[in-house]
Amino acid sequence: MTLTLAPARAAAEARELSKVYGSGETRVVALDRVSVTFRPGEFTAIMGPSGSGKSTLMHCMAGLDYASSGSARLGDTELVGLSDRQLTRLRRDRLGFVFQAFNLLPMLTALENITLPMDIAGRRIDQAWLERVVATVGLSDRLSHRPAQLSGGQQQRVACARALAGRPAIVFADEPTGNLDSRAGAEILGFLQNSVRELGQTVVMVTHDPVAASYADRVIFLADGRIVDELSLPTPGTVLDRMRRFDGATRSR
């Protein structure tokens, strides 16, 4: 059961979502009838040990992977059953992504990388919004630089700006601080937090770092493809504490 606080409409929602790889003896259940709601204007962290299904959950919710059964909704749109083409459009028009490895195009400038999804969509750029995003990530004086001329943290900030520039319904971030030192990581996390608090964005982040998770409004814990726990208003301490507890719980099972 999830606690529904404010608006009834969810930004994204999974119902009995399952993902199974292989069959017979090699059958692996990555997601086992997971139900979860991501509320608009909320920063959610998904945590869990490797193999817990946290990335799979994110990929299925983000239209990057196909679920085996159940339902995954983005706003009013049911993702299960959409074609590759429809999913592509959906990602392009309604989602933003931040990956662990910065995934910028080396031959484009920072600004070109930021506006790339809108370029692809052939969409007009909301200049005021773009300026706000760029200012928030503090890249205003680096826009004409190419990725190779930027530090890792700066590159990831470009990636964040790219994710937000199109005003997506949700930003999915997959271990966004995994390749960064702690200072640069803190910057990125602060920025994601700001984008929720100040720009009203919705962010879902997969991480295994309790400190990173503590920036979120809510933490969901996954293990063996199931949601095993949930924590609101986390601190690094409480997250670590829950992890230990639940680590022990799985071990004793």
Add this chain to the structure above:
Amino acid sequence: MYRTALRNVLAHKARLLMTTLAVLLGTAFVAGTLVFTDTLGSALKSQNAKSFTGVTVSVSDDGAVSNGYSRGARRSDAGHLTEQTRQAIAALPGTAEARGVVSGFAGIADRKGALIGDGFSTTGTNYVPGADGQDARYPLAGGHGPTSAGELALDTETARKGGYQVGDTVRVAVNGPVMQLKLTGLLHVDDPRVTAGGSLAAFDTATAQRLYLTPSQFNEIDVHAKPGTDASALLGQVRRLLPGNGDFTAQTGQELAAEQDRQISAATKGLSASLLVFAGISLFVGVFIIANTFSMLVAQRTKELALLRAIGASRRQVGRSVLIEALLVGLLASAAGLLAGTGIAAGLRWVLNGPGQANLPDGPLIVSASTVLTALAVGVLVTLLAAWLPARRAGRIAPVAAMSNGDQPATPKSLLVRNTIGAVIGAAGAALLVLGASNRSTNTVGLGAGALLIGVFVLTPLLSRPLIALLAPALQRIYGSPAKLARENALRNPRRTAATASALTIGVTLITALTVVGASVNRAVDQADGTDLKADYTVAMQNFAQLSDQVGPQIAATSGVSASSVVRQVPVEVGDDTRWITGVDPNSIGELAALRTTAGSPEALTHGQLLVDQGYVKANGTAVGDVLTVVYPDGSAGRLTIGGIVADNTVVDGLLAPDQLIAPHSAGQGPDKVLVKGAHGADPALKQALQNATGGNPLIAVKDQADLKKEHRQMLSAALNIMYGLLGMSVVIAVLGVVNTMAMSVFERRREIGMLRAVGLDRRGVRRMVRLESLLIALLGGVLGVGLGILTAWAGNGTIAGSFKHLGTVVPPLPVLGFIAAAALVGLLAAVWPARRAARLDVLDAIRTG
């Protein structure tokens, strides 16, 4: 290290596929050429040996003129080979048989009156029955040999083409009017000149002598010795029986066969050398692709190689591991190329003999040890050479690179050194070109063009940026962001883009250069014909032999002819030199050819004097008023005064004289052509009248100016088509190079592609991005190639300008635009497979890799 190299080859099978194919095609071209020419040579030689089996000693009269063909200088007092000579030789104790041979040409008309065969190798000879009543050279396939003046025998193939059977009446002509003869026999002929599109007609000896020589005269006497006779002793005896003042060649059959073998060898060597030039071009193109592949492999494997260095491998060892990889690829590819080449050679013979109707002689396929060694050595060496620089670069990878995250490709090395070198070479080339053009030095022009070409190849990475910037905006307007990404991708590694494009540039440069030179020469010839030739019709033999002396008067008497002149070229001796003198009708030549007198009198010919062209004046330093003493072909001498000088022209050149001075001393050499001006210009009725006037001889062609132009064009375009075909291989290899580069790029950029897919680029967009990048690279190659081709053609035209009047560089717009369009098409086609692979990449896999 060996094991690492082997493992690498196995691990990168797919990525080495295109490289292997490139080497394979190059070596296949080399091996195919060698096998084909060896096989052809061997078959020709064995056939040659067969045709000399019955000949112990052979004597030929090089001075004999057979209606227009003579092999040597002719003297009226020269001795002939006669029936008397033959009988004397036949009476020698060692002689079993002495056969007198008459040879000339004879055109056979089909039932519609058109010539059978190509006009060349229209052989005519005498039928010499042996003891069994058959001519040993030409076994009977049906009927019997000709025995009287009204009869002839034909080779089976010609009879089949003409639809003639034994008993039919056949229309035959030598250089006079057509004869109607009865076909009495069909002959098996395996002379390659006849089987490859020629024809053979055999007459009885007396008829042949009447047609070709003088009664009881022979061109050749072949002696078959009795068993146990020494050939050289017999040769000595035969020599003593020959008239003392003849121009004879007497040889044993063995010598003759050996001489023919040498000629065959020289011919096949020449053929093989010219084909190998094109094989070399293909291999050169291959070098770009091999070098590109290994560069890419080394770049992709930077981390791996750095790890090897980190754990203790020396620079040399790392470099060597790349070279060993190249060696393995080279060996494998050239072995396959050798097989493919042998297959191509066998296939080529089959195609030429089948649809091509070349009727090449049969024989075993010759794959000599030297062919095997050459193909393998060439393939391996080319691969090693091309992999040399990438291998060196691999050795220079710092061990610390193993620790870097390898996420972003290392900043590419500056192009400064390369651009400087390219600019220096290119500038030197341009300077030489300008210098050569200004002082008309063909060598300087050639050197300059070559240097400029190399300079541009070196500078292609630099040139790629502005050229692609020029080409891309149009695409971007149509295709939007995929086009923009394609453009950025094409520019991100200028070396790679340049190497890929350059492979295509080579082929396009050569093809464009050929086309432009061809168009320029065509126009020059057209213009020259148009301005110099005023005659409406030119009457000449189709086989470039001489017309009979009757043709001139026959044409002059034809109604509708307002002016006509024979053009009779005979060699004369002026001092110690042999010069050509042309006999024309002094009164009408002015109406038939534009002769512009620059000195002396235009009326010189009518006064029995000579006209000479400026070329002759320049070469020999003669002037108006000089008197030349010439010795005519018949041995008599004459004194001719130079009455005027005319500008060089394409109708008549050298020394020009009234034909009435030349004809009596030409020793039987007829006119080469007759020029005709019609009273009402060129009209079909006149053409028909001219054909009728010459007795309907299928060998005599009446051509108007358009026909002549068409003929010139056809000759040129046939040559060009062959070269286009041979250059096609280099284009195919270049296409493989584009496929290779695109596939490698897709592989390297799979993470980026995954990200693009994640942020919303659909499959079609990905395909488009890859295709457009390929298109841009191919267009870069094509545009550079066309530019360089035009430049090369311009320089080339400069070097041959001496041979053509009015030669200016003509760039035919349609073919040239066509080449650019073809390059674009090539780019799109080459990207089909890489683009599909890119579009099919799994987004999640692509993001996770790296």
